[in-house]
Amino acid sequence: MDPLFLILAVTAGGIAIGGGVHFIPVGGAPAAIATATGVGTGTAMLAAGGGMTGLITAAAATSSPNLLLIMLAGAAGSALMLGITMLVGNWVYVWGVACVPSSAKVDVDPITKYEQSKYVTPGTEGHGIPTVCFVSGIIGGLLGGAGGGLIYYALYNSLATLPVYAALPGASISIFAATVAGIFALGVFFVNAVIASYNIGGTIEGFHDPKFKRLPRGILACLIASLVTGIVGYLLVLGGAF
Amino acid sequence: MADPIIAGLGVVALMGAAATIAGAAEDLESDVGSMSNPNSQVQLAPQMGNLHRIFNKAVSGEPVQMGAWAGIAGSVAFVLINALQLPVIMSIAGGAAIAALVHVAFATTSHMGRIVSQSQFNQPLFMDVVTQHLGPIAGHGFIVTFSIVGLSYLMTLPLQGFAHPFPLPFLAVLWGITIGAIGSSTGDIHYGGEREYQQYPFGGGIPVAIHGDITRKAELGARNSMDVVYFCAKYGGPVTGFAFGAIVFFSFWSTVVGALAGSSGDTPLIWGTGILFVIIILLIIINNRIEVFAREKYGPYKE
Amino acid sequence: MSAAGGPAVNPMQILALGLIGGLILLYLPVLVPLGPMLGPLLFALGAVVAIIWGADAIARVASYGLGTGVPSIGYMSLAIGVIGGIAGLAGALMFGSMSAWLGPIMGVVLAMIVGAVVALMGTQVLKMKIPILVRCTIELSGAAALSVLGFSAAIAGSLSMAAILSSVVATGFIALLFILNTMAIQHPFNACLGPQENRVRTLKLAGATAFMAMAIVGLLSLGISKAWWLVAIVGAVAWFYFIRAFIQASAKEAASVKWSGWWPEEDET
Numbered sequence: 001m002d003p004l005f006l007i008l009a010v011t012a013g014g015i016a017i018g019g020g021v022h023f024i025p026v027g028g029a030p031a032a033i034a035t036a037t038g039v040g041t042g043t044a045m046l047a048a049g050g051g052m053t054g055l056i057t058a059a060a061a062t063s064s065p066n067l068l069l070i071m072l073a074g075a076a077g078s079a080l081m082l083g084i085t086m087l088v089g090n091w092v093y094v095w096g097v098a099c100v101p102s103s104a105k106v107d108v109d110p111i112t113k114y115e116q117s118k119y120v121t122p123g124t125e126g127h128g129i130p131t132v133c134f135v136s137g138i139i140g141g142l143l144g145g146a147g148g149g150l151i152y153y154a155l156y157n158s159l160a161t162l163p164v165y166a167a168l169p170g171a172s173i174s175i176f177a178a179t180v181a182g183i184f185a186l187g188v189f190f191v192n193a194v195i196a197s198y199n200i201g202g203t204i205e206g207f208h209d210p211k212f213k214r215l216p217r218g219i220l221a222c223l224i225a226s227l228v229t230g231i232v233g234y235l236l237v238l239g240g241a242f
Numbered sequence: 243m244a245d246p247i248i249a250g251l252g253v254v255a256l257m258g259a260a261a262t263i264a265g266a267a268e269d270l271e272s273d274v275g276s277m278s279n280p281n282s283q284v285q286l287a288p289q290m291g292n293l294h295r296i297f298n299k300a301v302s303g304e305p306v307q308m309g310a311w312a313g314i315a316g317s318v319a320f321v322l323i324n325a326l327q328l329p330v331i332m333s334i335a336g337g338a339a340i341a342a343l344v345h346v347a348f349a350t351t352s353h354m355g356r357i358v359s360q361s362q363f364n365q366p367l368f369m370d371v372v373t374q375h376l377g378p379i380a381g382h383g384f385i386v387t388f389s390i391v392g393l394s395y396l397m398t399l400p401l402q403g404f405a406h407p408f409p410l411p412f413l414a415v416l417w418g419i420t421i422g423a424i425g426s427s428t429g430d431i432h433y434g435g436e437r438e439y440q441q442y443p444f445g446g447g448i449p450v451a452i453h454g455d456i457t458r459k460a461e462l463g464a465r466n467s468m469d470v471v472y473f474c475a476k477y478g479g480p481v482t483g484f485a486f487g488a489i490v491f492f493s494f495w496s497t498v499v500g501a502l503a504g505s506s507g508d509t510p511l512i513w514g515t516g517i518l519f520v521i522i523i524l525l526i527i528i529n530n531r532i533e534v535f536a537r538e539k540y541g542p543y544k545e
Numbered sequence: 546m547s548a549a550g551g552p553a554v555n556p557m558q559i560l561a562l563g564l565i566g567g568l569i570l571l572y573l574p575v576l577v578p579l580g581p582m583l584g585p586l587l588f589a590l591g592a593v594v595a596i597i598w599g600a601d602a603i604a605r606v607a608s609y610g611l612g613t614g615v616p617s618i619g620y621m622s623l624a625i626g627v628i629g630g631i632a633g634l635a636g637a638l639m640f641g642s643m644s645a646w647l648g649p650i651m652g653v654v655l656a657m658i659v660g661a662v663v664a665l666m667g668t669q670v671l672k673m674k675i676p677i678l679v680r681c682t683i684e685l686s687g688a689a690a691l692s693v694l695g696f697s698a699a700i701a702g703s704l705s706m707a708a709i710l711s712s713v714v715a716t717g718f719i720a721l722l723f724i725l726n727t728m729a730i731q732h733p734f735n736a737c738l739g740p741q742e743n744r745v746r747t748l749k750l751a752g753a754t755a756f757m758a759m760a761i762v763g764l765l766s767l768g769i770s771k772a773w774w775l776v777a778i779v780g781a782v783a784w785f786y787f788i789r790a791f792i793q794a795s796a797k798e799a800a801s802v803k804w805s806g807w808w809p810e811e812d813e814t
Contacts, residue, residue, distance in 0.1 A: 028279065029279040029280075029282040031279075031431075032278070032279030032280050032282075032426075032430055032431055032434040032435070033279075033280060033283060033431075033434040033435050033438065033439070033447075033448045033453075034431065034434070034435035034446075034447035034448050035447055035448050035449070035450060035453070039427045040279050040426070040427060040430060040431045040434065040435075041278070041279060041303070041304075041423065041426040041427045041430075042279075042303055042613060042614060042617065043613065044613060044617045044620075044621075045303045045304070045305045045306075045422070045423055045426065045617075046423050046427055048305055048419055048423060048620075049305055049419055049420045049421075049422065049423020049424060049427075050420075050423070052416040052417070052419045052420045052423075053416075053420050053489065053493065055416060056406070056408075056413070056416055056417075056493070057493055059406065059407055059408055060406055060407075060497065061511050062407050064507075064508050064511055066508055069508055069511055069512065069515070072515050073511065073514075073515050076496075076515050076518035076519055076522070077493055077518070079518075079522050080489060080492060080493060080518055080521065080522060080525075081420060081423075081424070081489050081493075083521075083522050083525035083526070084485050084488050084489050084492075084525065085423070085424050085427045085428060085485055085489075086427075086529065087485075087525050087528060087529050087532075088424075088428045088481050088482070088484060088485035089427050089428045089431060090529055090532055090533070091428075091481055091532070092428055092429065092431045092432050092435070092477070092478060092481060093431060093435070094532055094535070094536045095477070096431065096432040096435065096436055096477050096478060096481075097431060097432070097435035097436050097445075097446075097447070098444055098445040098446070098540065099435075099445065099446050099447050099536075099540075100533075100536045100537050100540050100543075101532075101533045101536060112530065112533075114533075114537065118542035118543065119537065119542055119543060120447075120543065121446035121447040121448075121449065121543055122449060122543065123447075123449025123450055123451055124446075124447040124448065124449055124450070126447075127435075127447040128533075128536075129529070130533055131526070131529065131530045131533060134526060134529045134530075135526060138522060138525075138526065164707070164710075173407045175407060175409065175715050176710055176711075176714065176715050178407035178408065179407075179408065179409065179412060179714050179715050179717060179719065180631065180710075180714055182407075182408055182412060182720075183412075183627060183631070183714065183719050183720060183723065184628060184631075186416075186624070186720070186723070187624035187625070187627050187628040187723075188624075188628070189624075190620050190621055190623075190624035191621055191624050191625060191628075191659075191663060194613070194617045194618065194620070194621035195621075195663060195666060195667070195671075197613045197617060198611070198613060198667055198671055198673060199671050201613075202613050217670055217671060218671070220670055221666035221667070221670040221671055224662065224666055224670075225659075225662055225663045225666050228658070228659055228662045229628060229659055232628060232629060232632045232655050232658075232659055233628065233632060235632040235633070235635055235636030235639070235655070236631065236632050236635045236636070238635075238636060238639040239632075239634075239635035239636045239637065239638035239639045239706070293808035293809070294808065295807075295808065300735060300736055300738070301728075301732065301735075301736070302615070302616040302619075302727075302728065302731060302732060302735055303614065303616045303617075306616050306619075306620060306724060306727055306728060306731075307728070309724040310721075310724045310725055310727070310728045313720060313721035313724050313725065314721065314725065314761055316717075316721070317717070317718055317721045317761075317765050318761075318764055318765070320716065320717070321764065321765055321767050321768060324768065325767050325768025325769075326767070326768070340761070340764070344757060344761070347753070347757060347784075347788065348728070348732060348736075348754075350792075351732070351736050351750055351753065351754075351788070351791060352732070352735070352736035354736075354791075354792065354795040354799075355733075355736035355737035355738075355746075355747075355750060355795070356736060356737070356738065356739060357799065358737075358739075358741065358746075358795045358798050358799045359737050359738060359739025359740065359741045359742045359743075360739040360740060360741060361741050361798060361799055361800040362740055362741060362800075363800075364800045364801075364809060365800060365808070366799070366800055366801040366802065366803045366808055366809065367795065367796070367799040367800070367801070367802045367803070368803050368804075368805075369802060369803065369804050370803075370804050370805050408717060409715065409716055409717035410717060411716065411717035411718055411720060411721050412717030412719075412720040413717070414721075415717075415720040415721055415723070415724055416720070418724075419724070464807060464808075
């Protein structure tokens with residue numbers, strides 16, 4: 001496969017992952033005690049969980065030669081994980097802690113137009129996951145999962161054609177190429193998720209958050225880091241002819 | 243020979259059941275050890291003059307921790323299955339037992355490390371807290387790793403819709419990271435948002451002004467993390483189990499049900515992925531209904 | 546913020562121990578035929594010194610407060626280390642099989658390059674204000690690559706790409722090494738975080754986590770390497786030594802150690 005395709009795929013996938021992380025509503029430790037809006041965990045942690053589900057569903061589609069389908073499978077897996085996690089998180093906020101999902105960063109929810117400030121507990125920055133955060137999180141999951149699927153597809157198909165990585169007799173999928181591509185996609189995912197979480201400084205509510213304006217810088221950082229990672233990844237293909 | 247789709251659905255149901263148990267146990271493990279984000283308040287309490295007898299299990303983020311334990315269990319089970327040809331169930335139990343030993347060592351060192359590193363606040367190092375909590379921590383961890391490795395093993399079986407290209411240790415690590423992310427995002431809020439601050443009125447978030455003033459006394463004597471887990475087992479744990487079970491169930495249900503549309507080429511995959519997108523849209527709608535329910539039932543904040 | 550209340554540890558010494566010691570331990574079994582028993586043991590010990598180096602590097606950088614917690618920089622560097630390490634092993638073969646010996650050095654250097662790029666993105670593009678971020682991320686990425694290569698070689702019995710591909714990557718152990726070494730490197734400082742963090746005590750814990758990882762690696766090579774029991778037993782015995790040292794140090798430095806009862810009454814706070 002064309003070396004340029006692999007490097008471009010890793011770069012594009014890295015940008016999709018890094019950009020997607022900016023959409024995921026995370027409130028870190030304050031959200032875990034209902035003091036801030038968003039999911040109560042760390043950015044890179046939640047993104048990693050979603051990304052791993054996406055990687056599992058994308059890899060389950062390895063036998064398909066269709067790039068778009070593998071990306072969609074990854075996107076669906078990630079978005080499903082984030083969607084169910086945010087929904088059940090909201091159950092706990094509503095019935096376990098008894099607070100109304102609301103954000104203190106905006107006066108009205110940009111999607112539903114619900115008023116927010118009256119429902120925020122005084123002394124907090126909001127709590128729970130209102131609709132705008134939920135939709136934003138789904139978008140983030142779709143982007144991250146699609147990016148992971150793209151990287152996995154590109155490396156798997158670059159490697160599977162090499163004689164060393166050929167499928168074992170009787171198998172249609174090369175386990176060597178699949179595991180190398182899997183660990184590589186996992187690595188690129190973690191690198192870009194952490195770069196993005198450095199950019200947003202730990203917490204963000206979604207695309208309506210003022211911090212979201214930092215997205216271009218995060219994209220630039222992910223672009224350069226992923227480009228270098230892609231070139232390093234190409235060495236796997238270069239040296240695979242042994 | 244049973245219909246492969248029916249057999250596949252049975253396996254998916256079994257995986258979902260294992261995932262539900264794993265999810266519930268994972269959340270309770272993080273409550274009895276007090277880890278992840280709510281633990282920031284246990285960490286903060288002595289600085290605010292609130293000494294306590296709660297376990298401080300600062301191992302790392304839950305995803306990394308659970309990825310490591312599930313990965314150890316899965317890898318050791320993989321070795322026992324392949325190198326020693328032991329029965330699968332025994333191998334998985336053996337792997338989970340090794341992971342539980344590692345878990346105990348990490349839990350002990352993180353509690354000691356964190357408590358000793360804030361000795362200026364006079365927080366004593368209670369050795370009985372360590373010894374009493376290690377059993378429940380290891381036990382819950384064992385259930386999690388056993389279930390995760392079990393469902394990862396089912397994924398690698400050569401059945402239609404399964405036969406995942408990743409080997410068992412790899413899948414165990416991936417599912418471990420996922421379950422950690424879910425546990426720290428869902429059930430932990432029940433511990434952090436409610437149980438840690440139970441002396442304050444129910445309803446509403448936790449204002450910044452009371453951070454660190456955690457509930458330190460129980461019905462009888464000092465509260466320890468075992469009292470926390472009794473409470474969280476009533477709601478936080480089960481819903482976490484539901485979340486992980488639903489994720490595992492739906493992500494495979496789609497490929498198995500997709501095969502109903504035809505088994506040639508990409509057809510099952512296209513249908514399966516399409517089903518997932520429909521479920522995702524339904525999730526957005528359900529979440530909005532819950533938000534509206536809370537707004538109407540609880541109303542604006544009064545005081 | 547250096548180690549308060551204890552003898553400071555010289556970062557240069559730890560760096561030398563990890564980088565030079567690690568590379569020597571990795572290359573010794575390649576250069577000198579030591580047989581199938583000693584070889585894996587030295588590979589694993591190479592990974593252990595690299596983990597101790599990484600634990601010191603993470604302690605230096607994370608005491609600045611990254612805003613995302615200690616673990617995130619840990620798994621980022623391990624991700625870089627795994628990518629760089631495998632790409633280095635494979636990439637060395639593009640000059641022909643004679644240059645395979647270049648693999649480990651190339652893996653460490655590649656990881657350090659990617660680590661440098663990521664850290665420069667952090668300081669230059671994202672404007673993070675941590676003066677030692679670049680240096681420590683480079684060190685961490687190198688330590689991560691060395692630790693992954695060392696443990697992989699200990700399982701496979703050699704540092705050749707073909708052996709590691711079939712017995713570490715295709716079995717999925719590589720994913721475990723990624724997350725296990727993340728734990729071993731980030732846990733010591735994450736667990737000892739606080740105003741009275743003492744670097745010597747932290748490094749005792751680093752020895753414990755590194756040798757525990759080594760013991761598990763020994764178990765994994767059961768069925769692949771003849772030296773599995775040697776690696777596992779040496780790892781377990783050394784783990785016991787270090788965790789004993791850590792627990793004794795903790796008991797000595799704690800405000801008080803109690804086996805029962807209430808916390809002491811505070812003056813009105």
